[in-house]
Amino acid sequence: MNSIIHTKRIAFVGAGSMAEAVLRGLIERGITTPGQVFASNRQNEERLQELRERYGVEASCDPVVKRERISSADIVVLCMKPKDVEASFDELKPMLNGSQLLVSVIAGLTIRKIEILLDTQMPIVRTMPNTSSTIGLGATGMSFSESVSEEQQELATKMFEAVGMVTAVPEDYLEIVTGLSGSGPAYVYYFMEALIQAGIAGGLDENEARRLTMQTLLGAVHMVERTGEEPAELRRKVTSPNGSTLAALQTLDRYKFPEAVAAAVFSSAKRAKEMGAEIAPHIR
Numbered sequence: 001m002n003s004i005i006h007t008k009r010i011a012f013v014g015a016g017s018m019a020e021a022v023l024r025g026l027i028e029r030g031i032t033t034p035g036q037v038f039a040s041n042r043q044n045e046e047r048l049q050e051l052r053e054r055y056g057v058e059a060s061c062d063p064v065v066k067r068e069r070i071s072s073a074d075i076v077v078l079c080m081k082p083k084d085v086e087a088s089f090d091e092l093k094p095m096l097n098g099s100q101l102l103v104s105v106i107a108g109l110t111i112r113k114i115e116i117l118l119d120t121q122m123p124i125v126r127t128m129p130n131t132s133s134t135i136g137l138g139a140t141g142m143s144f145s146e147s148v149s150e151e152q153q154e155l156a157t158k159m160f161e162a163v164g165m166v167t168a169v170p171e172d173y174l175e176i177v178t179g180l181s182g183s184g185p186a187y188v189y190y191f192m193e194a195l196i197q198a199g200i201a202g203g204l205d206e207n208e209a210r211r212l213t214m215q216t217l218l219g220a221v222h223m224v225e226r227t228g229e230e231p232a233e234l235r236r237k238v239t240s241p242n243g244s245t246l247a248a249l250q251t252l253d254r255y256k257f258p259e260a261v262a263a264a265v266f267s268s269a270k271r272a273k274e275m276g277a278e279i280a281p282h283i284r
């Protein structure tokens, strides 16, 4: 068990997919115990029951319990949607203090805005994780407010390394991280859906098409990892002169595949910035 984290009490504010991804990763990898974790939401008791049953954590939306658990937590993780930030922060403000570490996973919300909205100079770690944290294979970009100490940087890094890889970036780059790896799993699933559908359209049964698709992606990712070769070089090795792969790649180019992917990444980044700007728009 990791010595820096295992004594810390962690309170999640927001109990949706991202909170579950991180808390599940932390618990299943033995980085923290269920007893150290508290999860809360606005009102969805059924969802809290689900988290209690699945992970053995304490979970409540009772205002008195919330106040007690959040104000006594060492790490408070903000996991609500951007649209719910303002209402949630109003409730949260009196529960926070300078000895806690605040971690945000909220897309687009800047450290400066968090400081202004919560009227605090407490240490803040702004992150952009992804849902693969659920199985310990997340990719998280992270930036720190000026008041985050080296020890707290290490703590936050360890927390997210427990659920995957972490890269620290200047805050301005967190939007592009959102476009690449935050939203990225969705593009990969979309690509998988398209491959499966193409296989089915070509006559394969769904299960076969699904298994072939999964193994193809898994194999390709491991090839990049294990051979250390660039994706472009590995692509060339699949592509025989005048062969079937070349025909396929030319078709993808006709549909402007690389441009489409780049445009998707930048659209996500742009939208993340907009979502941040839409939160308390009077603050610039």
Ligand SMILES: NC(=O)C1=CN([C@@H]2O[C@H](COP(=O)(O)OP(=O)(O)OC[C@H]3O[C@@H](n4cnc5c(N)ncnc54)[C@H](OP(=O)(O)O)[C@@H]3O)[C@@H](O)[C@H]2O)C=CC1
Residues within 6 Å of the ligand: 013, 014, 015, 016, 017, 018, 019, 040, 041, 042, 043, 044, 047, 079, 080, 081, 082, 084, 087, 088, 089, 091, 105, 106, 107, 128, 129, 130, 131, 182, 183
């Ligand atoms: N999903 C993803 O892949 C990623 C998401 N993110 C970020 O994570 C954040 C959460 O996203 P996600 O988990 O998908 O969202 P979900 O909709 O799954 O969960 C949002 C949670 O916030 C809770 N909530 C809403 N209002 C309040 C409030 N006032 N006080 C306490 N809790 C509240 C909701 O509770 P209730 O149900 O009771 O309303 C719900 O549990 C977003 O800001 C998103 O930008 C970042 C990286 C990746």
Ligand SMILES: O=C(O)[C@@H]1CCC=N1
Residues within 6 Å of the ligand: 107, 178, 182, 183
């Ligand atoms: O779609 C969203 O807004 C969030 C941020 C990154 C992934 N999901």
